[in-house]
Amino acid sequence: MATHKLLLLPGDGIGPEIMAQAKNVIGWLNAQGGDQFECEEDLVGGSAYDAHGQSISEAAMERAMAADAVLFGAVGGPKWDSVAYEARPEAGLLRLRKDLQLFANLRPAICYPALADSSSLKHEVVEGLDILIIRELTGGVYFGEPKEIIDIGNGQKRGIDTQVYDTFEIERIARIAFELARTRGNKVTSTEKRNVMKSGVLWNEVVTQIGAREYSDVTLDHMLADACAMQLVRWPKQFDVILCDNLFGDMLSDVAAMLTGSLGMLPSASLGAPDATSGKRKALYEPVHGSAPDIAGTGAANPIAMIASLGMCLRYSFNMIDMADRVDAAISAALDKGLRTPDILSEGKTKVGTTEMGAAILAELNAAQ
Ligand code: NAD
Numbered sequence: 001m002a003t004h005k006l007l008l009l010p011g012d013g014i015g016p017e018i019m020a021q022a023k024n025v026i027g028w029l030n031a032q033g034g035d036q037f038e039c040e041e042d043l044v045g046g047s048a049y050d051a052h053g054q055s056i057s058e059a060a061m062e063r064a065m066a067a068d069a070v071l072f073g074a075v076g077g078p079k080w081d082s083v084a085y086e087a088r089p090e091a092g093l094l095r096l097r098k099d100l101q102l103f104a105n106l107r108p109a110i111c112y113p114a115l116a117d118s119s120s121l122k123h124e125v126v127e128g129l130d131i132l133i134i135r136e137l138t139g140g141v142y143f144g145e146p147k148e149i150i151d152i153g154n155g156q157k158r159g160i161d162t163q164v165y166d167t168f169e170i171e172r173i174a175r176i177a178f179e180l181a182r183t184r185g186n187k188v189t190s191t192e193k194r195n196v197m198k199s200g201v202l203w204n205e206v207v208t209q210i211g212a213r214e215y216s217d218v219t220l221d222h223m224l225a226d227a228c229a230m231q232l233v234r235w236p237k238q239f240d241v242i243l244c245d246n247l248f249g250d251m252l253s254d255v256a257a258m259l260t261g262s263l264g265m266l267p268s269a270s271l272g273a274p275d276a277t278s279g280k281r282k283a284l285y286e287p288v289h290g291s292a293p294d295i296a297g298t299g300a301a302n303p304i305a306m307i308a309s310l311g312m313c314l315r316y317s318f319n320m321i322d323m324a325d326r327v328d329a330a331i332s333a334a335l336d337k338g339l340r341t342p343d344i345l346s347e348g349k350t351k352v353g354t355t356e357m358g359a360a361i362l363a364e365l366n367a368a369q
Pocket of ligand 1: 014073074075076077078090093263264265286287288289290291292293294295300301302303305341343
């Protein structure tokens with residue numbers, strides 16, 4: 001029986017409200033008598049700024065570095081709109097991603113059967129959908145140099161961003177895609193724009209080589225990123241794992257997100273490289289949505305993305321596949337009972353708040369024992 005150290009960073013707005021529901025699930029996990037979770041909690045975002053004048057304190061960063069995984073709520077809100085750029089709430093999250101070297105972003109797009117009618121696409125197109133988008137998170141055009149606006153005379157300026165990828169960056173993200181594909185449908189679709197971008201040519205070449213050399217058992221397809229966007233809304237069930245660079249991943253993961261209904265349903269994970277001695281990866285798990293200041297304090301936030309993020313943590317940090325499956329099944333079962341937070345409410349369903357939805361998921365976990 002192992003003990004895992006979790007750092008909980010609830011953040012701002014609805015962050016603490018949804019984190020409270022995830023904490024109840026952690027309590028349930030600890031009561032099962034298997035692997036145990038020791039939780040520490042700290043401030044991040046606007047709440048950290050109010051307490052320390054910065055969006056994450058050095059002490060919280062040290063705790064994050066020492067933890068086996070970080071569970072993050074959400075940050076930001078109008079209260080902090082005018083704070084200095086370096087101290088803005090989002091800077092805390094960016095610092096965590098940078099210092100923990102979280103280069104791989106995982107975003108599942110799963111359509112729970114009970115919500116197939118909430119998607120803007122037809123029921124049969126999304127029912128049973130289960131795809132995983134893997135986005136490179138620390139390289140590419142968002143970070144490449146030069147990155148500037150220069151004066152080129154005659155009243156003209158030039159904005160420059162640079163798309164750069166080195167072989168090792170493509171190799172390490174490709175390995176994550178292949179390894180995760182092996183645990184799912186065994187298929188990777190790698191996306192780029194090799195028809196117009198040199199970085200796309202290299203991306204294609206490196207992914208092909210890694211696939212042939214190390215993962216010949218996994219089916220590998222290549223698709224131009226724009227064609228992938230189109231196929232995602234035409235017939236998304238053709239995909240299993242989609243591998244993307246930082247820029248295309250940003251777009252494609254948002255397209256995939258909307259296949260499944262509400263923002264309140266979407267978890268994510270960001271992973272680093274495995275440690276050479278322990279084999280453990282640094283990892284941060286968080287809902288895709290923000291701090292939803294418009295509903296903060298009303299008890300209406302949907303806790304599912306947060307609880308599903310904890311499920312991803314069990315799956316990807318601690319290999320607790322059975323428990324992760326049980327958490328996902330409990331979410332699905334609560335939805336099957338017709339319970340809906342306002343963001344996913346439809347006719348004939350029962351409107352519940354954050355705590356009721358959390359309690360219903362816990363009840364399903366208990367019932368399934
Ligand atoms: P948002 O995701 O917070 O909210 C968008 C809409 O979705 C709102 O109407 C909100 O009520 C709703 N929503 C989001 N999560 C929900 C949930 N769990 N349950 C029910 N409804 C939910 O995005 P925004 O309004 O653009 O941003 C609000 C703040 O959050 C801003 O300060 C922004 O910078 C920040 N933000 C933070 C993160 C993060 O912490 N990772 C991500 C995005 C935005």
